Amino acid sequence: MISMTRRSFKKAALGSLAALVALSALTVPALAADKITVGALRFTSHAPSFVAFEKGYFTDEGLEVEFKFFQAAQPMAVAIASGDVDFGITAISGGLINLAEKGAIKVIGGALQEEPGIDGQxxxxxxxxxxxxxxxxxxxxxxxxxxxxxxxxxxxxxxxxxxxxxxxxxxxxxxxxxxxxxxxxxxxxxxxxxxxxxxxxxxxxxxxxxxxxxxxxxxYIPDYQVTTVFTSTEIAETKPDLVKRFLKAFSKGADDFNAALVDNTEGEAGAAAMVELIHKYVYADQPIEKAGPSIKNGAMRINKDAALNLTNVKDQLDWFKAEGLVSNDIAIETLVNTDYVEIF
Missing domain, CATH: 3.40.190.10 (Periplasmic binding protein-like II)
Known part of the structure; x- marks a missing residue:
């Protein structure tokens, strides 16, 4: 009789413990995603960010993304420096370099690049x-x-x-x-x-x-690193995990984009699906029948794993100096943080 009582007590205790664990799972909130704002232009060349968003790659990395759209590169650089935007993908400009000199901005990777055999600019x-x-x-x-x-x-x-x-x-x-x-x-x-x-x-x-x-x-500019990935100096230097997660998701988006529209390894169905995804952001005011061919035919290579052509970036910096658009004292290290991606 005593033995039965102990078993009953043990069973009841275990049941209560299981219920408590289940209740805890319901009441303890999951870790919140890091909210970031990504600057972009409504260009096909900015598609990796759109792909990463639509396919959940940013979510997989614990990032909640909001896009802010611009019509030129320099205003985006200013938005990065002011903290209104966390990551940007666009061309290097004099404004961006001047903000880098002030310690506000760092280039952290490469995106669009001219490549022999692929129609470019x-x-x-x-x-x-x-x-x-x-x-x-x-x-x-x-x-x-x-x-x-x-x-x-x-x-x-x-x-x-x-x-x-x-x-x-x-x-x-x-x-x-x-x-x-x-x-x-x-x-x-x-x-x-x-x-x-x-x-x-x-x-x-x-x-x-x-x-x-x-x-x-x-x-005229072989291997031109047309666009780069950049962020604030504060984020680049104090939030390396955030930068790595962003670049990982962005790179997955670039892989999908390149496969579907540059390397053409996904077949017609894959290309059509990619065009449909990008159309939400590029030429969205036009019917896809009209916008689709321009999106598809205008695809250019996005660098694998956001690798950066530092040789061309140096050439761009030297040109800005020669034209008197930026200070002659700016070193490439002031503009670029080489900690995150492959440099070539």
Whole structure:
């Protein structure tokens, strides 16, 4: 009888313990995800972030992501420095370098890069300029070239084109128009003669007959590290785990993007699914039947594991110095934190 009582007590105690454990599991909240804001442009080249978000790669890394969209690179750099944005993916600009000199920003990885055999950024001219004889980049001397701001990637590309063709940057009339959309409008109407831009935009413009192609940027800047991944110096130096988790999710998104639209290893169905995903963010105001071909045909390589072409980044920095757009005293270490990705 005593034995039965002990067994009953033990069984009751174990049952109570199990119930307590179950109740604890229900009442103890899971660890909250780290909330981050990611800066982006509505370009196909920014797709890895969109893919990582849509496929849950950021969530897998314990990150709750909100996007903030920009129309040019320099405002994004300012937003990183002010803390309004945590991570950004865009071109190196004079503004970004100047903020790095002030200790506000660090480049931590690479994204879009020109690669032989893959259509890259295209040099464009208005139909009016083409009819006047501007049929190659060599004819851009004394012609106008649209840029967002002085010290932008467009400024860098125009200068490199001029250098290779044997004339000075000052021989091109640079027209700062602040926004990509404004440059498109000015080029179509003939208010500016020329521009260079990523293929998903360029190829769509070429279909209208108002704009003509005269060259490829890759012929002037081989292996150009077009865009980079960057963050605030504070995050880069004090939150390495956060940076690693962001780069891991971003890199998974890049792998999926490259497989579907650059290497074409996912077949037509995989490519179509990727285009549909990206369309939520790029040309979202157009039907997918119209936007899809531009998104697909404009895909460029995103560096594996966010590896960074430091050789080209150094060239960009040297150009900014030579043009007097940044201080001559800025070292590459001031701009780039090499702790996180492969450097080449």
């Amino acid at each position: 295209i040099i464009l001219v208005s139909k009016a300029a083409y009819d006047e004889g501007v049929t190659s980049p060599a004819k851009l001397k004394s012609r106008s070239f649209g840029i967002t701001q002085a010290g932008s990637s467009f400024h860098y590309m125009a200068s490199k084109i001029a250098e290779k063709e044997g004339f000075a940057t000052a021989d091109i009339k640079l027209v700062p128009l602040q926004k990509v959309g404004a440059i498109i409008g000015a080029l179509k109407s003939g208010q500016v003669d020329s521009w260079s831009i990523v293929p998903h935009i360029a190829k769509a413009l070429l279909k209208g007959g108002e704009i003509m192609q005269i060259g490829m940027v890759a012929d």
